[in-house]
Structure formats: structure tokens, C-alpha cells
Amino acid sequence: MRVAVIGGGIGGCSAALALQRVGCIVDVYEQVPVKGEVGAGIQISPNASRLLNVYGLAQQLEAIAVRPSMTEARRWDDGRILSREQLGPAMERDFGAPYYHVHRADLLNIISGAIPQHCLHMGRRCIGLVQHDDRVEVMFEGGSTVEADVVVGADGIHSAVRRELFGAEQPRFSGNVAYRGVVPVERIADLGIERKSTNWMGPGGHFVHYFVSGGRYLNFVAVVEQAAWQRESWNDRGDVAEAQQYYEGWHPQLHAILRAVDDIYKWALFDRDPLPSWTLGRATLLGDACHPMLPYMAQGAAQAIEDGAVLAACLSSVPDLSVEDALKRYEAIRKPRASEIQALARRNAQTFHLHDGPEQQARDGRMAAHAGGRDVAAVSPARSMIFAYDAMQEQVGPAAGDVTPKRMDLWT
Ligand SMILES: Cc1cc2nc3c(=O)[nH]c(=O)nc-3n(C[C@H](O)[C@H](O)[C@H](O)COP(=O)(O)OP(=O)(O)OC[C@H]3O[C@@H](n4cnc5c(N)ncnc54)[C@H](O)[C@@H]3O)c2cc1C
Known part of the structure; x- marks a missing residue:
């Protein structure tokens, strides 16, 4: 399976590592020309x-x-x-x-350095997607395009992939x-x-x-x-x-x-409030692109890293599951947990101040x-x-039956 990951941050690069482990052919497209971090x-x-x-x-x-x-x-x-x-x-x-x-910067260097460097494409800014029945076409600034079986928007808080899938948000x-x-x-x-x-x-x-x-x-x-x-x-x-x-x-x-x-x-x-959904057809979102959170739980990157692991496990169930169902399963497993942590982080702002x-x-x-x-x-x-x-312990294959979104009940 060919997976195009848009965004070479902590979320996108760690997802690429997880996806490669389950046999996907992964390419990461990052908008900045040279690796860097604040x-x-x-x-x-x-x-x-x-x-x-x-x-x-x-x-x-x-x-x-x-x-x-x-x-x-x-x-x-x-x-x-x-x-x-x-x-x-x-x-x-x-x-x-x-x-x-x-x-x-140290963390990103280590994670991105573990991806075969020919799979990491710098200076490629995604500006659009076209979904077909059997593939997705990704458009980049400057006119180049690529095709993949699955597209993952790991392009952060201002995600272009999110805008393409679900429209602009405030x-x-x-x-x-x-x-x-x-x-x-x-x-x-x-x-x-x-x-x-x-x-x-x-x-x-x-x-x-x-x-x-x-x-x-x-x-x-x-x-x-x-x-x-x-x-x-x-x-x-x-x-x-x-x-x-x-x-x-x-x-x-x-x-x-x-x-x-x-x-x-x-x-x-x-x-931001949790998005109604993360996935459409053969494209999905990961990390800050779908669950940006105030940093008061120190969990934004950690949740992005978890997303990548579960996404890889779900896609490894294809063809027992269709690509669309695998992505829906990924969303069903991940969204409740990430949304609760988003809410906990918001609550901490009041407690701290x-x-x-x-x-x-x-x-x-x-x-x-x-x-x-x-x-x-x-x-x-x-x-x-x-x-x-x-x-890694999430049950994701068809044998897991229906994965219905469930609350984690992290509130205390
Ligand atoms: C001050 C601060 C403290 C934090 N502390 C913690 C902490 O202690 N622990 C923790 O777990 N989290 C923490 N976080 C949150 C964490 O940094 C983020 O949740 C995490 O970086 C999200 O990773 P990401 O890969 O989803 O997004 P990003 O890190 O934003 O990466 C997105 C990447 O996509 C690229 N991109 C964007 N648009 C495009 C495009 N159109 N085409 C191609 N590429 C594109 C960007 O250049 C970027 O490289 C903190 C955040 C901040 C700001």
C-alpha cells in the first residue's frame, strides 16, 4: 500500500516509521525546504x-x-x-x-533521521487533493502531483488536508x-x-x-x-x-x-472543539491537524505519536478490511481519547491561572x-x-468486531 503523509513534523514522521513497520510504502511531503524546528x-x-x-x-x-x-x-x-x-x-x-x-529539534532529527531519506521530500507544500475510487491524487505548489492509495494529513494546526476534506474553520x-x-x-x-x-x-x-x-x-x-x-x-x-x-x-x-x-x-x-470527523474516503488526519490542544496536559505530540501507531495497525488489516473501513476504524479508536485529552487540557487553563x-x-x-x-x-x-x-495493544482487525467510539472517562 502506498501512503502519502503530508507534513514532516513529529506526528507525520513517527507515523511514517509505524507505517513502514507494517509494510506500507511511505512518502512524507514536508513544505519547508530544510529540516528545522523552533x-x-x-x-x-x-x-x-x-x-x-x-x-x-x-x-x-x-x-x-x-x-x-x-x-x-x-x-x-x-x-x-x-x-x-x-x-x-x-x-x-x-x-x-x-x-x-x-x-x-533533537526529537525531530531522531525521528525523521530514521526514515529512509529518499522517502522524505522537503519543499513540497500540499495545496489540494482529488479522491478517486482506488487512489488519491495530491497536488503541490509549483504544479507537481503524486498518487497514493491513502493520504494522511499530518500537516499541523493549519492543515491544508483538513481544509480540503472538511472546509475552512474558525x-x-x-x-x-x-x-x-x-x-x-x-x-x-x-x-x-x-x-x-x-x-x-x-x-x-x-x-x-x-x-x-x-x-x-x-x-x-x-x-x-x-x-x-x-x-x-x-x-x-x-x-x-x-x-x-x-x-x-x-x-x-x-x-x-x-x-x-x-x-x-x-x-x-x-x-478548537473536536472535529466531527477525521476521515473522508481514502484520506485521514493525524496529530494537530485533527486534535490541536492547549499544551496544559503536555500531550499534543504524544497523541500524534499514538495516532501513527494505531493508523498503521488499522491499515495493516487491509485487504481484510477495505481502506475506507480501516481508516474509519482508526478514527473510532483514536478520536474519543484525543478529544478527552483536549478537554482536560482546556480545563487545566482555569486551574493553573x-x-x-x-x-x-x-x-x-x-x-x-x-x-x-x-x-x-x-x-x-x-x-x-x-x-x-x-x-500497540489496540485490537484493530476484523476480528475485533464493530469498533464503536467509546469515552475513556479520564475525568476525575
Ligand atoms: C509551547 C508548546 C509546548 C508543547 N509541549 C508539548 C509537550 O510537552 N508534550 C507534547 O506531547 N506536546 C506538546 N506540544 C504539542 C506538540 O508540539 C504538537 O501537538 C505536535 O508538534 C503536533 O505534531 P504534528 O506533527 O501533528 O504537527 P506539527 O508539529 O505542526 O507538524 C506539521 C508539519 O506539517 C508541515 N506542513 C504544514 N502544512 C503543510 C502543507 N500544506 N504541505 C506540506 N507540509 C505541511 C509543517 O511545516 C510541519 O512540519 C506543545 C506545543 C507547544 C507549542
Whole structure:
């Protein structure tokens, strides 16, 4: 089966690896002429790292990743610890795979580097699709075309494939803007920050930091509330002084981190409701193209990686299933889980940004039970369920019977 994957990001490239493992002939078409990623970190939880390990990337990941000891929540002004959740060895013990902090560029290099390079076509921007009974034709800017049995739109938040399949859509500005940057560790050595992930929660914002690139950089994502925003982009340049203003009165450690950064990116967060469907005929969607989510569960890429594994398993059931039925099965398995995590991420925006007052006190009271450091399962059953999931275990073939969309019930 020939599969054309549109988009060579984390989702598209990891899907290509999964599809090749089940015998598909895969080509990835990426719009940018040269591989590149924004300077930012990403958290890879066990539900995703277990798949990357299956794809043979464990050793390379270990070389570029940081294994954080824990994740902690702290109060915005005095730095008081609100809760602590064990990561480190507890992840492998409880979920069978590690929790990693990585630089996005390092991760993409490893995943895309594992695809035979003649299958990765750079500088190919998809502008349209034509579906036939037995194939799909993909059109690219500049006039070239290719044909495939299946097309996978892994082309991110502004997906051209999604627009072709389901029409244009109007995302909503979430009211949140993120400032992101990476700081060389020698510049903040005096702060004595440990190898863990910290989330400072305060009025109208939060500030997350953790180490990446084997510990050579500290990555931060500083989220603030803003009244309006016109365009959605991941890599607009930001201004350090502007970011600092939002954090006036917050803990001095955050200001020290902001002062140490060279380049800061500003990124507006747009929110979308789950799409009614992901699949039409011989084309489907994957990753941010179909389930973009606010980053407050740190699961966007992890869910894209899971999508690829399930998609490959479903397509491996062809010809016992028709291509169309295999793609519908993929959607039925994946959409409920991804949609629930989208909703959980949205809920976290409110929890993280409470102003001091009764609601914040109630939140801190709930968290206080975990201030000493607990396992993920004790702190958050929902996160525990997310981490425990193994996409490779999904029953996808005709013998699985009817796959009806089912809720995962991650709410706690
Ligand atoms: C600040 C921030 C922090 C995050 N933290 C985490 C985290 O800790 N953990 C986590 O799991 N997720 C996290 N996420 C989410 C995660 O980064 C995304 O969900 C993930 O990158 C989605 O991968 P994707 O491949 O679907 O899309 P993308 O990474 O956007 O890749 C899409 C690719 O398609 C290409 N493309 C676009 N249009 C076309 C076209 N017409 N033709 C050809 N190619 C095209 C693009 O150039 C791009 O390379 C975070 C996101 C942000 C912004």
C-alpha cells in the first residue's frame, strides 16, 4: 500500500516509521525546504516513549533527553511547593517506559533521521487533493502531483488536508499567549535548579521550566492571559521586557530565567472543539491537524505519536478490511481519547491561572496532600491512565468486531 503523509513534523514522521513497520510504502511531503524546528522543549510521556522505543529509537533518545526526577507545582510569589509528582524511575516501574524532556529539534532529527531519506521530500507544500475510487491524487505548489492509495494529513494546526476534506474553520483565541525560550544552563547555574519540571501557578498565568538537550539548556514556557490576538503562529518573535511585565511581583527565579534568554518566541494559543470527523474516503488526519490542544496536559505530540501507531495497525488489516473501513476504524479508536485529552487540557487553563482567593485556596488545599511527593496514580488518576495506554495493544482487525467510539472517562 502506498501512503502519502503530508507534513514532516513529529506526528507525520513517527507515523511514517509505524507505517513502514507494517509494510506500507511511505512518502512524507514536508513544505519547508530544510529540516528545522523552533527552539523549544517538549515532554514525552511513557505512552509516547514506549512507541518510540518500539521504533528502535531508545538509544538515540537517551543520548539527547533528560529524565526528570519529578514534576512540581509552586506558588507564583513565594515559591511554596503546592504538589510534587514522582517521574524518574517511577515511570518505568509503573508504566514500563521513561518520561523524557527533549528539545523539539533533537526529537525531530531522531525521528525523521530514521526514515529512509529518499522517502522524505522537503519543499513540497500540499495545496489540494482529488479522491478517486482506488487512489488519491495530491497536488503541490509549483504544479507537481503524486498518487497514493491513502493520504494522511499530518500537516499541523493549519492543515491544508483538513481544509480540503472538511472546509475552512474558525479557531477561537483562547485568551492565552505563551512566551517560549531556551537558556544555556551556565547562565542560570547560580539558581541551583534541579532536573525536574516546575510549574509556577499564579493569577492569570503560569510558567513552566525544565531541562532539555541532555541538560545543556533550560526550556521555559511562560503563559499569560491577553485580551485579543489576530494571527496564530508558533514562531513570532517576542520581547523579553514585555514578558517580564506580565510577571511583575512573581518569584525572582522566573525573572532571572527571562533575563538570561537570547531569543524569545511569542505564541498565541487557539482552541478548537473536536472535529466531527477525521476521515473522508481514502484520506485521514493525524496529530494537530485533527486534535490541536492547549499544551496544559503536555500531550499534543504524544497523541500524534499514538495516532501513527494505531493508523498503521488499522491499515495493516487491509485487504481484510477495505481502506475506507480501516481508516474509519482508526478514527473510532483514536478520536474519543484525543478529544478527552483536549478537554482536560482546556480545563487545566482555569486551574493553573486562579487569582488568589477562595478558589485558589481550595485548589491549593487539594494539592497539599501531594506536597511531599507522590506517584502519578495518587496525584492524578487521569494522567496515570494516559501514561499507561499502549497504542500497540489496540485490537484493530476484523476480528475485533464493530469498533464503536467509546469515552475513556479520564475525568476525575
Ligand atoms: C509551547 C508548546 C509546548 C508543547 N509541549 C508539548 C509537550 O510537552 N508534550 C507534547 O506531547 N506536546 C506538546 N506540544 C504539542 C506538540 O508540539 C504538537 O501537538 C505536535 O508538534 C503536533 O505534531 P504534528 O506533527 O501533528 O504537527 P506539527 O508539529 O505542526 O507538524 C506539521 C508539519 O506539517 C508541515 N506542513 C504544514 N502544512 C503543510 C502543507 N500544506 N504541505 C506540506 N507540509 C505541511 C509543517 O511545516 C510541519 O512540519 C506543545 C506545543 C507547544 C507549542
